[in-house]
Amino acid sequence: MAAEMLSYIDRKSPVHQLTGVTKLICFILWSTAAMLTYDTRILLFLFLISILIFIISKIKFEEILFVLVFILVFLFINNVAIYVFSPQEGVKIYGSSHVLFEISGRYNVTLEQLFYQLNITLKYFTVIPAALLFIVTTHPSEFAASLNRIGVSYRISYAVSLALRYIPDVQRDFRNIARAQQARGLDMSRKEKLPKRIKNAASILAPLILSSLNKIDTISNAMELRGFGKNKKRTWYSARPFQKSDYFAIALFTILFIVTLIITFHDGSRFYNPF
Amino acid sequence: MRKRVIEFHNFSFKYYSQKNPTLKNIHLNIYEGEKVLIVGPSGSGKSTIGHCINGLIPFSYKGEMTGSLKVMGQETKELNIFALSKMVGTVLQDPDGQFIGLTVGEDIAFALENDCTPQKEMFEIVKDASKMVEMDDYLPASVHHLSGGQKQRVSLAGVMVDKVDILLFDEPLANLDPATGKYAMALIDKIQKETNTTVVIIEHRLEDVLYRHVDRIIVVNDGSIVADMSPDQLLTTNILEETNIREPLYIKAVKYAGCKLTEDMHPADFNQFKADLCRKNLLEWFEDSNPKTPSKEGKPILELKNISFSYSPGHETIKDVSFSINKGEMVSIVGKNGAGKSTITKLICGFEKPSSGSILFNGKDITNETIKERSLKIGMVMQNPNHMISKHMIFDEVALGLKVRGVAEAEIKERVDNTLKICGLYPFRNWPISALSFGQKKRVTIASILVLEPEIIILDEPTAGQDFRHYTDIMEFLVQLNRQGVTIMMITHDMHLMLEYTERAIVFAEGRKIADDSAVNVLSDIDIIEQANLKETSLYNLALKTGIPEPRKFVERFIEYDREVRQVGSRDAILY
Known part of the structure; x- marks a missing residue:
């Protein structure tokens, strides 16, 4: 049978061993961090870490390929749409304009715009693997228990x-x-x-x-x-008690979260400006 | 005096969505520790009685209720569904649909979770309950990887954790292969004896339920109770026949032979049944006739040669299977759940591609043809009609396949009308499909395939979930088609169907073909029966028990005779 999308994939890995609650909390911290920052250095760093976690989880790339391609198509459409509707967004943000080649008026391709869109794409790339990982490494029955544990009503969780x-x-x-x-x-x-x-x-x-x-x-x-x-x-x-590794993971992600926020906001702008 | 646990008193019920009451003035008492079987044809109201006992009526399905129904001495309408669920444990018909948890342990624990049982205690109770149904080794397993019988045992354990007073089984045998069904009945019997629970079983496969002792049978027809008596007594009457419920075959044979049944002969329990008293009648009846065995020697229309197939590498689902179907034949494909029967049909229709081997149609290799190309020759009717129906009106549904093939409008009308007439659906041609019963929907799906004029029709469980009358209707209809030259292949769990309607049966076990013989021979070969989870027919055993010289011939004779009797009776029913 063809691989089933978005269903739990059973493996023995450190990622699987974490409780659903831990993974949920880490995922929320992770995606908040990735959403808030436009700092390219942080995004790149997060992206590399997400690849690392992916390798640790022993999930094979092919197993999520289909969903990934599906999302990438949307990402592409999104990028095109940004360019069509707001081709000078990058110029506005970074306050300079390096025209690469001219099309016409506001549709001239600028380095700033490309850089801005690269950041957006990077954001996707840091959040998507994490989201997919969370879904495929959390047993669905534990999933409900986790949601309930962080305060969501059990009816909704279920x-x-x-x-x-x-x-x-x-x-x-x-x-x-x-x-x-x-x-x-x-x-x-x-x-x-x-x-x-x-x-x-x-x-x-x-x-x-x-x-x-x-x-x-x-x-x-x-x-x-x-x-x-x-x-x-x-x-x-199927709720599981917290292990040492759970506390460790949450602590690690909290620190990561705080550090990324500090770096992002220390100069008063969410954007990293190389220009 | 025994304690009454369920008391219906002058009870009536009408669903809001229906015009007429489904239950009319029911009087029924069920006592503590009793094992009661409720039988009745489809639409008789037997399931509604079950819904009333477990509280789905009036709490989930709304309607008008009059009279009184007490469970454990309390009026149900004054309780709520949760209070009732502590007293009545229900095992629903569809084992797949009712799983809530993903693993065996989790599913069994579901009721405990809702009671806020601490996790530690929960583990213990689950362990005990699973031991009772012999599933304690499977607690971490995923429910979807279990066999049909195991699934049912898990559902049973799931209601046992509540220490209920009453266990209610809604068609427990519907999705099980014959041997598993037998095992299920034995298990229910064992649990009832160990826990002294009251057991209520709703089922129409009477013979299979009677494999173990039942205290009382209640026959429901048209919303009323038409009989409430011991199985022995019931089998001496004609009530079952009149209400279209299939009698055990050995009883039917004895009745055909003209032997008068009495309660003292214990007809309900085959092992105790004093069949000797009927020996003379049976011998006379047997010798009276000379069964003719028509043998159709046609040309092979479909040939499978050394077909192998696997869903995942290293694990072959189908192993080197070869067989051929002759033109004009009607063949059964049987075997236990998961033996590869459905996979074979998928390979034939082109839904899956074999990893090796070839498929020939009329001598021509079609192994590489697409689904669409094969659909011109081979029609496939799925088990669940809801999986096939996509239009609102019957006419449109049947016409759909022709329309996409670009057939001219006038020809479509002619062909659809003709097909509808053959299928007995012509009077309904402008009806919405949603107004049809399950059996009629099934017929619509057969019509929508038939209209494409395939040379072979493959049906997956054509009669699953049908009562005896609908079963006869559908099967007689298929026989008519077969006479008109359509070759028919059927996947089935129903041993009666295989015996009665198909001369030949192909048996699968563990992905291999283990037998390809006449249905009668297959069902008298203990070895094959055991390997493929089939069940020997009680006719054969009756012949052995009464010392009839040629048991196989006896079975054949019965089938021949029975068909003749029933054909006369059902000819009108076909066009109802």
Whole structure:
């Protein structure tokens, strides 16, 4: 079966051994840091660390390739859009203008703009691997327990983890339905013209939604019959106690977070200006 | 006097979404420690009774309720679903859908988590419960990697942790292969004896439930209780036949032979059944007839040659399988869950590509053809009709495949109308599909394949979840198609179906073909039965028990006779 996207990948690694709560806290610190700073040096540093963590986690690059490509496509569209709507943003920020080559008026390509967009791209590159890692190294059942532990209501936590859990199920249903429709002659391969392919693909959606709704009905009945939602609180079978490594990881990430903030803001600007 | 744990008194229920009440003036008492079986055809209201007991009615499904229903002496409408869930543990029909936890341990613990049980205590209770269902070695395993029977045991443990007074099973056998179903019934029996729990089973596969002792059977039809008696007594009456519930086959055979059943003969328990008293009748009936075995020697239409396949490298799902299907045949594919039956059909339809071997259609190699190209010759009907239906109206759904092929409008209309007539759906052609029953939807999906005029139709579990009447309807319909020259392959768990409707059965176990023989021969070979998790037919055992000289012939004779009787009865039903 084709690798399932965004589902838990079981490995023995230090990253997997951390509790879900630790990983969640670290992830929040990490992404906040990456979001706040535009300092290229920090972003590069964070990017290198994220690659390092990735290697430690023993997750193979191919296993997340599909999602990664998907996100990269969006990143590309995002970059194009920034350029179209705000081609002089970099000039405004860095206060200088080195024109590389001219197109016309405000669409002249400047070094500043390219540098600015490089920073944005770097931000993506620091956050995305971390987010993917968090999802594929946290067991979904622990995931809910972790969310609950940091204060999210357990109903919402459970809803989120169920949604994640159903991703592989829905993928499987999708494949089955798609094949059944193809077996009736609805071609979704490249042999068919694009508009028709889209129309054909739409005929998968109706049964997919229907079967998903059915699933929701069954699972919510099953949950109610076993007392879900009875009390304000609940305990978690799969919650894990904190280990030394958890405290260590949180401490490390907190320090990292504070240091990046200090470096970012010490000169009063979130941007690193090489010009 | 025994304690009443469930008391329905003059109880009626009507769903808001429906015009007529589903349950009408039900009177029913179930006593502590009893094991009760509720049977009835689809739509009879038997599941609704279950929903009332576990509290899904009135707390999840709304409707009008009159009369009284007490569980453990308390009126249910004055309780809430959580209080009820402490008294009634429900094992739902679909083992996949009801898993909440991801690992075995977590799922069993779910009810405990909701009760805020401390983690340490939770581990102990889960351990005990899992021991009871013999799953204690699997606690860290992912529920999705379990077999059907193991899944069901996990769900059972999940409700056992609450120390419930009543265990309710909603169609526990629906998704299990025959041998696993037998094991499930034995386990339920064992747990009931150990814990003195009251057990209520809702199921229509009567013969399989009667594999273990049942105290009482309640027959529901059309929202009312039509019988409430011991299994022995019930089997001496005609109530089951009248309500379209399949009697155990050995009972049916004895009845056909004209032997009068009495309670003293203990007909409900095959091992105790005094079949000797019917020996004379059976022998006469057997000799009376001369079963003809029509053998169709057609040309091979589909050939698989040395097919191997694996989903992940190093782990072969299909190992060197070869067989051929002749034109005009009707063949069963059987075997335990996960033996590779579905994978074989996927390979035939081109959903997956074999790693080695070739597939021939009418002598031509189609191994490299696409799904679409093969779809012109081979039609595939999936188990769940909801996975195939994508239009609102029946006509549009059936026409869909023709439309995308660019067939002219007038021809589409003619072909769709014809197909709808064959399938008995013509009167409904302008109905929305959502208004149809599950069985009718199934028929729509068959029609939508049939309209494309494939030469072979492959059906995955064509009768799963159908009651006896719908089962007969669908199967007779398939027989008609078969007579018109369509070759039919069916994946099934239903031993009756395989015996009755297909001359030939191909048996799979662990990705290999282990038998390719007549259905009767397969079901009288202990070795194959065990390897493939099948179940011997009680007809064969009846013949052995009563010393009928040729048990296989006896089985054949029964099937022949039964088909004739039922065809007369069901001819009207086909066009209902």
